[in-house]
Amino acid sequence: DAGVIQSPRHEVTEMGQEVTLRCKPISGHDYLFWYRQTMMRGLELLIYFNNNVPIDDSGMPEDRFSAKMPNASFSTLKIQPSEPRDSAVYFCASRIRDTQQFFGPGTRLTVL
Amino acid sequence: AQSVTQPDIHITVSEGASLELRCNYSYGATPYLFWYVQSPGQGLQLLLKYFSGDTLVQGIKGFEAEFKRSQSSFNLRKPSVHWSDAAEYFCAVVGGTYKYIFGTGTRLKVLA
Numbered sequence: 620d621a622g623v624i625q626s627p628r629h630e631v632t633e634m635g636q637e638v639t640l641r642c643k644p645i646s647g648h649d650y651l652f653w654y655r656q657t658m659m660r661g662l663e664l665l666i667y668f669n670n671n672v673p674i675d676d677s678g679m680p681e682d683r684f685s686a687k688m689p690n691a692s693f694s695t696l697k698i699q700p701s702e703p704r705d706s707a708v709y710f711c712a713s714r715i716r717d718t719q720q721f722f723g724p725g726t727r728l729t730v731l
Numbered sequence: 732a733q734s735v736t737q738p739d740i741h742i743t744v745s746e747g748a749s750l751e752l753r754c755n756y757s758y759g760a761t762p763y764l765f766w767y768v769q770s771p772g773q774g775l776q777l778l779l780k781y782f783s784g785d786t787l788v789q790g791i792k793g794f795e796a797e798f799k800r801s802q803s804s805f806n807l808r809k810p811s812v813h814w815s816d817a818a819e820y821f822c823a824v825v826g827g828t829y830k831y832i833f834g835t836g837t838r839l840k841v842l843a
Contacts (some may be wrong), residue, residue, distance in 0.1 A: 623774075652831070660836045662821065675830065710774060719765065720831055722774040 623723035636701040644713030737834035752807040754822030761823040
């Protein structure tokens, strides 16, 4: 298996633009997680899904952020409109139930 | 509520010296515990995990960790550090909700 796949790896955009981050979890994994990592706040859980259903989105910073998981093999995290303070590395991770979590390589987002 | 504390933000050791990174957790029952490592520009890689059984667990790259229930600790150790071990290390606890709670990380610097 190729592991968790994220795209793009790097994204540079201007304030106010819409940004979409993509994630393909490991096949067969039933949990998917979106994290944000910054120097100031460390690693933060934004939202997680179980069997494609959002379970806990309490970490989503505000309404500008939204996430979807239309099927078991794909998820998106969208920021609209983006702001400079959204600049961070966004990680996707997946796992089966209570086993170890596998992380993707991350998307480094820079909002100018 | 679950929580994880990594008291040391930065640690510097000389190559060949021993290493211990501290992790304390708060959880009412026996948790699942993990150590992850993140190299610069990379995602998080699992070093080792504790679910149950033997309280001393062995991981990859020569790392080990010991679960001490009485101290609510899960410290990571390595007898002889290599320059390639320079990275950031995260401790995580998982409780009944399947959410990982990560510590704030310890950044390890290795002196030649």
